[in-house]
Amino acid sequence: MRVATAAEIREIDRRAEEEYGLPGAVLMEQAGRRAAEVVRREVPAARRCVVLAGKGRNGxxxxxxxxxLAAAGWRVEVLLAAREEELGPDIRQTLTRARAAGVEVMPVTSPALAGAEALLSTADVILDALFGTGFRGTLVGIAARLVEAANAAPAPIVALDIPSGVDADTGAVRGPAITARTTVTIGLPKVGLLLYPGAGRAGRVVVADIGYPRPLLEDPGLRTRVVTPAMVAAQLPARPPDAHKGTFGRVVVVAGSVGFTGAPSLCALGALRVGVGLVTLAVPEAVYPIVAAREVEAMPSPLPGDDGAIGEGAWERVRDLAAGAEVIAAGPGLSRRPPVARLVRAMLAESPLPLVLDADALNVLAEDPDALARARASTVVTPHPGEMSRLLGLPTARIQEDRLAVAREAARRLRSVVVLKGARTVVAGPEGEAYIVPTGNAGMATGGMGDVLTGVIAGLVAQGVAPLAAAWAGAYLHGLAGDLVAERLGQAGLLAREVADALPLARRAVLEGHPGPLEVLQ
Known part of the structure; x- marks a missing residue:
């Protein structure tokens, strides 16, 4: 499903009117009708709604x-955060029709704030229509007071299009902002609903169809998508009944060092649990006995070592092990010793196989990240914000401010598929495509989760999925597996291996029509 910025949704509105003859007033009518439908459904026993309305299209x-709502027998009071003379002609006409239907409209000025706050405190449900996608900056004055009063009220809040106070393009929240139970967003999801901190204010997101022509919603110029179960299901390779282990590909995992002996096994487990046929586990000779004693399904093999980590000559051995494989995954637990840097550079320069690089394979490239752009084969990199900071030379806070833009820029510069991990992982391709992954939970913020994800992505590549699709589909399955485990156990105490073990359940769920976190209201 495509995702829109504020400018992109404005362009859709313009084209809907100019190219398809759909006037803004018609779209406004449909948007309001859909919002009322969601309010009634969210709080079926309610009969009193207070609406926060601004002077713009959202209002x-x-x-x-x-x-x-009034036509359905509800008592409705509108707190209008504007003077009536500030309203445009369409909005003023809408206001007149609302009053004619029995809606009580109260323009909110400073002297009226106490009364407005009292109304909010006694509402059954609150509909937030103060600010829409055009909002930027920080809420102040009367609007800020209304938002704070709404959040303090016991009634659930339904936000219309986007919670007031949230930046539609980045999800940034720079001051007071509505905390909604549900957001009914119009036409397409907005970026700010899907990325934190905005995602934390949106609650459950319902995407409402208001009659935009399909070609506008599916325009290839909309370069951001949110990953859906149907998208993932379409990428998963078939499992023919006469298959053998070679049918589903082979991954070579290069990982581990003294003190980090679990990382290779978790990476291998991620690949195996996502359905790959064979995994060769290449580890430094110092940790080979530990890994070999633990592994049952993966095939461990020792690499030349140096002081507990990979040593000189490792690439030649990895190259031999990779004969007949489809992909190499490298980085988890490797350490940052100089031979590791030489191994990674050799892989980039010489490997004909796609590479999935994580953790120390990225850390050792911090002084020459553009080596990724010179790689012989396609590369997928899976940095968390700290690793991305080292690769791009940006402060972590800057990365987190606009994860989508940073992931896109990194993919363009590094000529790689970039998987920027974190709450709402962002996947970007070198040609400007980007995908927001809506699965996963805070329980996955624990050691080893990234190792599993590296294996998942490599496992999908080995099965014939293109690297970019393997990255976003793998991240979705990984997050969904974590969500399935959290449903059963709770978020605290989730283990990486438990998430890996739940991957077959996640795979089956998307193939069987799992609804996913977003709802589409047709």
Whole structure:
């Protein structure tokens, strides 16, 4: 499903009117009707709604919703955060129709704030239509007071299009912002609903179809998508009944060092649990006995070592082991010793196989990240924000401020598929495509999860999935597996191996039509 920025949704509105003859007033009517439908469904026992309305298009949608609720027998009060003379002609007409339907409209000025706050405190449900996708900056004054009062009220809040105070393009929250139970967003999800901290204010996201022409919603110029179960299911290779282990590919994992002996096994387990046929586990000779004693399904093999880590000549051995494989995954637990840097550079320069690089394979490239752009074969890199900071020379805080833009820039510069891990992982391709992964939970913030993800992505590549698709589909399955484990055990105490073991369940769920975190209201 494609995702829109504020500018992109404005362009869709313009084209809907100019190319398809759909006037803004018609779209506003449909948006408000959909919002009222969601309000009634979210709180079926409620009969009193307080609507926060601004002077713009979002406020107009809220006024339409108020009229539909009143027509259904609800008591509706609108707190209008504007003077009526500030309203445009379409919004003013909408206001008149709302009043005619029995909606009580109260323009909120400073002297009226106490009364507005009292209304909010006694509402059954609150509809937030103060600010829409055009909002930037920080809420102040009356709007800020209304948002704070709404958040303090016991009633659930439904946000219309995006919670007021959230930046639609980045998810940034720079001051007071609505904390909604549900957000009904119009036409397409907005970036700010899917990335934190905005995602934490949106609650459950319902995407409402208001009649935009399909070609506008599926325009290839919309370069960001949110990953859905159907998208993942379409990428998963078939499992023919006459298959053998070679049918599903082979991964070579290069990982581990003294003190990090679990990382190779977790990476291998991720690949195996996502369905790969064979995994060769190449580890330094110092840890080979430990890994070999533990492994049952993966095939361990020792590499030349130096002081507990990989030593000189490792690439030649890895190259031999990779004969007949489809992909190499490298990095988990390797250490940052100089031979590791030489191994990674050799792989980039000489390997004909796709590479999935994580952890120390990225850390050792911090002084020459552009080596990734010179790679012989395609590369997938899976940095967390700290590793991305070292690769790009940016502060971690800057990366977190606009994860989507940073992932895109990294993919362009490094000529790699970039998987920027974290709450709402972002996957970007070198041609500007980007995908937001809506699965996963805070319980996955524990050691070893990234090792499993590296194996998952490599396992999908080995099965014939293109690297970019393997990255976003793998991240989705990894997050969904974590969600399935959390449903059973709770988030605290999740283990990486438990998430790996749940991957077959996640795979089956998407193939069987798992609904995913987003709801589409047709």
């Amino acid at each position: 107009g949608d809220g006024l339409v919703a108020s009229r539909h």
